[in-house]
Amino acid sequence: GAVVSQHPSWVICKSGTSVKIECRSLDFQATTMFWYRQFPKQSLMLMATSNEGSKATYEQGVEKDKFLINHASLTLSTLTVTSAHPEDSSFYICSARTPWAGRSSYEQYFGPGTRLTVT
């Protein structure tokens, strides 16, 4: 149980275009979803936290107008990278949390990640 999917798993786009990444909790309701970015050989960097039905909370230094997050339902959150540039190329990972499952109410279940390459 507690499976999180992400789509697409990889995407190549041209500079200046926008890319949408979907994160779905398949067998549980995720009250909170997280979006991370990870550059090669570096650790996870939290970008934003979103609760269903409310605006996302962005970490310091993350542009909310560039990285649009929508958490419209308890099973779906989307991250849209607007006007992407080569420096946005990274591994984007979502995770979901639910108080009703897991060893800890605060355990995060991770999606498989999306590798974005901007040319």
Next chain:
Amino acid sequence: GQNIDQPTEMTATEGAIVQINCTYQTSGFNGLFWYQQHAGEAPTFLSYNVLDGLEEKGRFSSFLSRSKGYSYLLLKELQMKDSASYLCAGLDSNYQLIWGAGTKLIIKP
């Protein structure tokens, strides 16, 4: 400030035992997680400790000392597939995970 410290890289031999240490400083404390991440993949859950002591799960064990702000992950009978990064993360008073930079574990035959 909040901080999680763990070694950047460790090397061990197949079949041996390795201990990965983690020290934490968080605003409040609601537990500590260890995750495993293979290159190019998402992290997977290994363990969660909220009380002092050792939790054993097969070849992997995790220890916590809240008074010392210290945890370790112990891997026994190392296998080549254990080559990965191991992430330590503390849960603070706001129930936010504070992530360490990860320890890259290299297993040699």
